[in-house]
Amino acid sequence: MATEILMPALSPTMEEGTLAKWLKKEGDEVKAGDIIAEIETDKATMEFEAVDEGILGKILVTEGTEGVKVNAPIAVLIEEGESADDIQASASAGSDEADSDADDKGGHPEDTGQTTTRAESTPAAPKSEPAAAKADRSPDWPEDTKMKTMTMREALREAMEEEMDRDETVFLMGEEVGEYQGAYKISQGLLDKFGPRRVVDTPISEMGFTGIGTGAALAGLRPIVEFMTFNFAMQALDQIINSAAKTLYMSGGQMGCPIVFRGPNGAAARVAAQHSQDYTAWYAAIPGLKVVMPFTAADAKGLLKSAIRDPNPVIFLENEILYGRSFEVPDMDDFTIPFGKARVARSGSDVTIVSFGIGMTHALDAAEKLAEEGIEAEVIDLRTLRPIDYATVIESVQKTNRCVTVEEGFPVGSIGNHLSAYIMENAFDWLDAPVINCTGKDVPMPYAANLEKHALITVPEIVEAVKKVTYK
Amino acid sequence: MVRKPAASKSAPSNTSKDELLKYYRDMLLIRRFEEKAGQLYGMGQIGGFCHLYIGQEAVVTGLEACAKEGDKRITSYRDHGHMLACGMDPRGVMAELTGREGGYSKGKGGSMHMFSREKHFYGGHGIVAAQVPLGAGLAFADKYLGNDNVTFTYFGDGAANQGQVYETYNMAELWDLPVVFVIENNQYAMGTSVKRSTKSNSLFGRGEAFGIPGEQVDGMDVLAVKAAGEKAVAHCRAGKGPYILEIMTYRYRGHSMSDPAKYRTREEVQKMRDERDAIEHVRELLLQGKHATEDELKSVDKEIKEIVNDAAEFAKDSPEPALEELWTDIYAEDLPQGSAQEHA
Numbered sequence: 011m012a013t014e015i016l017m018p019a020l021s022p023t024m025e026e027g028t029l030a031k032w033l034k035k036e037g038d039e040v041k042a043g044d045i046i047a048e049i050e051t052d053k054a055t056m057e058f059e060a061v062d063e064g065i066l067g068k069i070l071v072t073e074g075t076e077g078v079k080v081n082a083p084i085a086v087l088i089e090e091g092e093s094a095d096d097i098q099a100s101a102s103a104g105s106d107e108a109d110s111d112a113d114d115k116g117g118h119p120e121d122t123g124q125t126t127t128r129a130e131s132t133p134a135a136p137k138s139e140p141a142a143a144k145a146d147r148s149p150d151w152p153e154d155t156k157m158k159t160m161t162m163r164e165a166l167r168e169a170m171e172e173e174m175d176r177d178e179t180v181f182l183m184g185e186e187v188g189e190y191q192g193a194y195k196i197s198q199g200l201l202d203k204f205g206p207r208r209v210v211d212t213p214i215s216e217m218g219f220t221g222i223g224t225g226a227a228l229a230g231l232r233p234i235v236e237f238m239t240f241n242f243a244m245q246a247l248d249q250i251i252n253s254a255a256k257t258l259y260m261s262g263g264q265m266g267c268p269i270v271f272r273g274p275n276g277a278a279a280r281v282a283a284q285h286s287q288d289y290t291a292w293y294a295a296i297p298g299l300k301v302v303m304p305f306t307a308a309d310a311k312g313l314l315k316s317a318i319r320d321p322n323p324v325i326f327l328e329n330e331i332l333y334g335r336s337f338e339v340p341d342m343d344d345f346t347i348p349f350g351k352a353r354v355a356r357s358g359s360d361v362t363i364v365s366f367g368i369g370m371t372h373a374l375d376a377a378e379k380l381a382e383e384g385i386e387a388e389v390i391d392l393r394t395l396r397p398i399d400y401a402t403v404i405e406s407v408q409k410t411n412r413c414v415t416v417e418e419g420f421p422v423g424s425i426g427n428h429l430s431a432y433i434m435e436n437a438f439d440w441l442d443a444p445v446i447n448c449t450g451k452d453v454p455m456p457y458a459a460n461l462e463k464h465a466l467i468t469v470p471e472i473v474e475a476v477k478k479v480t481y482k
Numbered sequence: 483m484v485r486k487p488a489a490s491k492s493a494p495s496n497t498s499k500d501e502l503l504k505y506y507r508d509m510l511l512i513r514r515f516e517e518k519a520g521q522l523y524g525m526g527q528i529g530g531f532c533h534l535y536i537g538q539e540a541v542v543t544g545l546e547a548c549a550k551e552g553d554k555r556i557t558s559y560r561d562h563g564h565m566l567a568c569g570m571d572p573r574g575v576m577a578e579l580t581g582r583e584g585g586y587s588k589g590k591g592g593s594m595h596m597f598s599r600e601k602h603f604y605g606g607h608g609i610v611a612a613q614v615p616l617g618a619g620l621a622f623a624d625k626y627l628g629n630d631n632v633t634f635t636y637f638g639d640g641a642a643n644q645g646q647v648y649e650t651y652n653m654a655e656l657w658d659l660p661v662v663f664v665i666e667n668n669q670y671a672m673g674t675s676v677k678r679s680t681k682s683n684s685l686f687g688r689g690e691a692f693g694i695p696g697e698q699v700d701g702m703d704v705l706a707v708k709a710a711g712e713k714a715v716a717h718c719r720a721g722k723g724p725y726i727l728e729i730m731t732y733r734y735r736g737h738s739m740s741d742p743a744k745y746r747t748r749e750e751v752q753k754m755r756d757e758r759d760a761i762e763h764v765r766e767l768l769l770q771g772k773h774a775t776e777d778e779l780k781s782v783d784k785e786i787k788e789i790v791n792d793a794a795e796f797a798k799d800s801p802e803p804a805l806e807e808l809w810t811d812i813y814a815e816d817l818p819q820g821s822a823q824e825h826a
Contacts, residue, residue: 221646
């Protein structure tokens with residue numbers, strides 16, 4: 011049975027090539043693995059190996075021929091006893107679908123065209139948050155709930171403790187989380203309560219322990235990986251993005267990765283460029299991740315509990331400056347806050363200020379100042395950046411017709427940039443002024459106290475931006 | 483064709499006929515499958531990167547013979563052999579290579595990213611050495627859950643120069659994780675030979691700095707691989723922590739399909755093929771030991787050819803994934819299948 015040898019594709023991008031040289035001649039015996047020809051691709055000269063045994067019956071493309079298309083027949087392989095004269099006949103007979111030798115079938119170009127290509131228009135993303143969606147303004151907890159005062163630090167610790175009590179597969183790992191009681195004391199007391207099996211001190215090996223945590227999550231545990239700060243997570247970015255965020259998709263839905271990466275993010279105080287960066291926009295750019303950045307202790311607790319229960323990788327961005335700050339937290343046995351539900355921290359009708367995390371302190375301060383001047387700002391705390399509660403933002407902008415975004419991160423490719431684009435696409439007709447993004451400055455964080463202050467977002471800048479969009 | 487069976491360290495006498503036949507079948511399946519994959523690549527049916535395992539078949543075949551139900555495995559992008567060896571369906575693997583709905587990842591992973599929860603195969607990873615800490619993490623989960631499962635974490639001589647491997651060695655030994663680190667030393671990291679990338683005398687020896695025992699193994703001899711694998715697995719199951727196997731092997735094909743292979747001579751490759759081929763080795767053991775006749779082996783060959791042809795046909799006939807699949811599997815809604823909570 012004669013088999014056509016086809017011009018092979020020898021690189022991901024090759025469409026045609028030059029048949030540089032035949033290393034076998036007609037009548038030569040060919041074994042699988044023998045080099046039969048040299049083929050020049052756009053990148054290199056490649057040796058072309060035979061995949062079948064037989065005798066090189068006829069060369070169809072002579073050496074030196076350029077522009078030979080991939081899959082064009084270049085030679086015919088015959089079996090012992092067959093004559094090269096039979097080639098014409100058998101080559102055409104080979105296209106007969108009744109041919110019983112399945113191995114030969116692969117050799118025929120008509121078989122390669124069998125792919126049923128689907129309609130080419132890209133389906134739209136299944137939107138869970140179209141502009142038309144109604145914002146969820148339900149209270150986060152029942153109105154008559156008793157409240158208690160606690161710091162952000164205590165709230166985070168309580169969330170972990172409650173979830174570790176609830177679910178045996180939840181464990182905490184990271185640098186100094188155990189015996190040291192946490193570099194920022196978030197995990198204080200957890201080692202004593204849960205023991206070293208569930209509160210795991212790691213060596214200083216971010217990439218390594220992030221990968222180990224991710225592997226444990228793929229196997230079904232629910233790790234909380236603490237980064238001493240998110241600046242150090244840069245050493246582990248590949249594991250967070252390529253391993254944790256993408257594996258569910260790459261496995262066709264088989265391998266979920268229920269893991270929380272948490273720790274302080276953004277500028278602290280006077281620690282300069284390498285320790286002061288807000289990574290929110292980076293992580294929020296990655297499909298497969300969820301991204302959370304709480305401002306209040308109540309949100310921190312409710313959102314961290316949701317994060318630990320979430321079957322996906324969650325980036326949980328805290329802020330060192332907020333750790334010691336006290337807030338009212340509902341005194342309940344178990345409460346969670348869902349992702350993708352923003353909080354309206356202050357109602358107003360003149361302008362919408364959208365922020366999250368520590369940006370909220372500046373946004374709220376600015377709103378107070380503006381109120382003194384008779385400008386009522388509505389301040390929205392996004393709480394989660396993936397998913398984003400677009401509906402709440404859009405509804406507010408439709409009411410105020412103006413929007414200023416506030417965040418600590420760098421200006422290029424910021425969350426504010428993204429929101430501006432979204433508002434422009436979905437509420438353009440409601441806007442009375444361009445959206446202004448207030449961000450950190452486009453500079454590495456300086457050390458000097460005065461420079462640092464100006465590198466960060468400031469309240470006067472927000473006030474000025476609001477006055478600009480309200481034409482005051 | 484001249485071979486040197488004398489190079490084999492293991493005596494065939496204590497290996498049963500059934501076992502030898504199984505190795506022969508399993509290795510032949512990988513080789514024929516990979517040859518077919520190469521062929522389909524040449525025809526444009528398989529796209530992107532495609533790293534063939536031809537020549538290295540004895541490594542996974544020998545180690546899978548040491549595994550029990552529940553043991554896990556994870557590897558790099560040269561992963562087709564591992565999937566076939568742990569019992570994944572050739573149809574599903576080939577259909578993933580062609581990017582079709584019938585593939586293990588519904589066509590969304592491709593050659594380098596395939597998984598099977600059912601067979602405890604955790605990929606298929608495209609970033610060199612990223613699977614090493616992940617593999618230790620799988621072992622961490624088993625230790626945490628208190629079972630005696632072992633994870634086979636495969637990586638190449640190239641990956642052995644990545645920093646995260648040593649972070650992982652350190653933690654794996656520190657925490658006594660039941661992980662067998664399998665260095666598949668095929669002697670070339672893409673085009674860079676081991677000699678050109680390190681002055682270390684051995685790769686397994688680097689484990690010594692962390693207190694991890696290990697050894698070098700003849701990877702062209704499936705019986706030697708199995709013997710070493712049993713030792714490593716016993717070490718891990720006994721709770722003594724990780725073990726390193728540096729398995730000396732050889733890939734006959736290029737690093738990927740587009741590798742012009744100018745970094746080694748044709749003669750070097752041909753010599754390995756002629757003298758050290760792992761499948762030829764088992765074939766001779768079967769024939770010399772009168773465990774099988776030429777005709778019997780021919781019928782095995784035929785059977786394998788049929789499996790591979792069937793896989794290729796399936797992979798060509800399976801439809802492309804529905805365009806809606808673009809938007810699925812980005813986020814899990816519920817607990818992942820087979821999660822530890824279900825066992826707990």
